[in-house]
Amino acid sequence: MGNRGIKLKTRGIASVVLLAASLAVLTSCGDGDARDEPIRKTEFLLDTVCSVTVFSRDDEDCAAEALALCADYERRLSRTVADSEVSKINGAGGAETTVSDETAALLERALYYGAVSEGKFDVTIGGVSALWDFSSDTEDRAAPNPSDIEAALPSVGFENIELSGNRVRLKDPATRLDLGGIAKGFIADKMAEYLTEQGVESALIDLGGNIVTVGEKQGGAPWKVGIRNPLPASEGAEAIIGSVEVTGTVSVGTSGTYERFFVQDGTRYHHILDPATGFPARTDLAGITAVTEKSVDGEGITTMCVILGSDRARVYLEQNDIPAVLVKTDGTVITTGDVNYEPVSVSKDGDHDGNQ
Amino acid sequence: MTEINKPGNPIRRADIILIAALLILATIGAALVSRGGVYADDADVRITVDGALYGVYPIGEAREIVVQGNYENRIVIEAGDADVMQVRVAGATCPGKDCVHHAPIRLGGQSIVCLPNRLSVEITGGERDIDAFTY
Known part of the structure; x- marks a missing residue:
């Protein structure tokens, strides 16, 4: 309530813009420039909803093909698909496995973020994450037995991964990979590459809220990506906390503690596990959205930052000049880098909220 | 202030009414613009099951729409002015009930998904301010 003056000024400017826009509409009714309907394909993949929207014309099959690519990568990278490359590595009992170039490239990025985060982001969490069930398909979701987590923790540690070219070996045979914290971004990048190769000039990839814009938005304006309000839903709460504007082929990805969780005996358990404890990360961040060139980096960075907490996350993001929007559990919003972020400034009941 | 009521100044009162009317309109518009929202009456609620x-x-x-599939979802469209208009899943028989716990949606392009029932509820059509939503 303390910065009502600024909000009113914003509203005043918006009013002028709106009046001008109204006049423009009144004077240019129907310019006859009919645009083709975008082609949109949606499928349930990666345990979420994935969609591809192609705006440029004559790209009928591209959206479906991009989703087929997504399904193909899921078969290769899922730890729950029996004959996936990841399952083969996990089941090798410490022996060497040969993987595809793509899986090797993804493991290389996973190791990078393991090192950068000093083990806070760790894809060898598989033995622990297998004990947890955050699936919407499960009734009465419950935290695992602490002694089971204790038993699985010694095999967690990215230094157990030995990667040499296309050859992978888990030094501890009990170590299990889970690429869930990074694979979605990697797959989104591959889909964007495919669309670009096919000559698609304008498209959107949405893998369960992990967004990649491809090319330019039709009409030349920047793409506008809304950030879902990560704070618990309450009466009058905004659907989004704001939006970021981006141009060209970039990733706008989010990690948060609000998306997959369950409540047991009054305790809330979210899906981002701390490799040090095997339990959901104790963090002061409700969500973080990063704008990155590659989505694999966006996913690595945002997942890592949630576990690190706002202070360490902010230092990392600022040192590396990464545009990001961090929302703390107390509602405070922090921006880093040159992120083009516009907060939502009026809440449902018309009152001005206290964000920023 | 008494000048306004002088017979020689009838335009002033009309001016004030006009300004007041414009301000009210602009305020409503500004509220919509700053909320990044699209509340066009021509928007639709599109429901798909398994695509x-x-x-x-x-x-x-x-x-209220009750969708039967592997499970049952009860979807409610709360119509009215911009402050009331929203769509939510009011009840479901699915195991996790994540769809019921999902915040109501109001903006063009927003959706609620029930993974177990392979249900998607999305606001489509109308004017679109936001191209995509990240979460």
Whole structure:
């Protein structure tokens, strides 16, 4: 309530813009420039909803093909698909496995973020994450037995991964990979590459809220990506906390503690596990959205930052000049880098909220 | 202030009324613009089950839709002015009930998904301010 003056000024400017826009509409009714309907394909993949929207014309099959690519990568990278490359590595009992170039490239990025985060982001969490069930398909979701987590923790540690070219070996045979914290971004990048190769000039990839814009938005304006309000839903709460504007082929990805969780005996358990404890990360961040060139980096960075907490996350993001929007559990919003972020400034009941 | 009521100044009162009317309109508009929202009456609520179209309903008409699939979802469209208009999943028989716990949606392009029932409820059509939503 303390910065009502600024909000009113914003509203005043918006009013002028709106009046001008109204006049423009009144004077240019129907310019006859009919645009083709975008082609949109949606499928349930990666345990979420994935969609591809192609705006440029004559790209009928591209959206479906991009989703087929997504399904193909899921078969290769899922730890729950029996004959996936990841399952083969996990089941090798410490022996060497040969993987595809793509899986090797993804493991290389996973190791990078393991090192950068000093083990806070760790894809060898598989033995622990297998004990947890955050699936919407499960009734009465419950935290695992602490002694089971204790038993699985010694095999967690990215230094157990030995990667040499296309050859992978888990030094501890009990170590299990889970690429869930990074694979979605990697797959989104591959889909964007495919669309670009096919000559698609304008498209959107949405893998369960992990967004990649491809090319330019039709009409030349920047793409506008809304950030879902990560704070618990309450009466009058905004659907989004704001939006970021981006141009060209970039990733706008989010990690948060609000998306997959369950409540047991009054305790809330979210899906981002701390490799040090095997339990959901104790963090002061409700969500973080990063704008990155590659989505694999966006996913690595945002997942890592949630576990690190706002202070360490902010230092990392600022040192590396990464545009990001961090929302703390107390509602405070922090921006880093040159992120083009516009907060939502009026809440449902018309009152001005206290964000920023 | 008494000048306004002088017979020689009838335009002033009209001016004030006009300014007041414009301010009210601009305030309503500004509220919509700053909320990044699209509350056009021509927006629809599009429901799909397992990718197949189940139904399209105008957002301007309050209604309740019960979708039967592997599970049951009860979707409520709360119509009215911009402050009331929203869509939510009011009840479900799915195991996790994540769809019921999902915040109501109001903006063009927003959706609620029930993974166990392979249900998607999305606000489509109308004017679109936001191209995509990240979460």
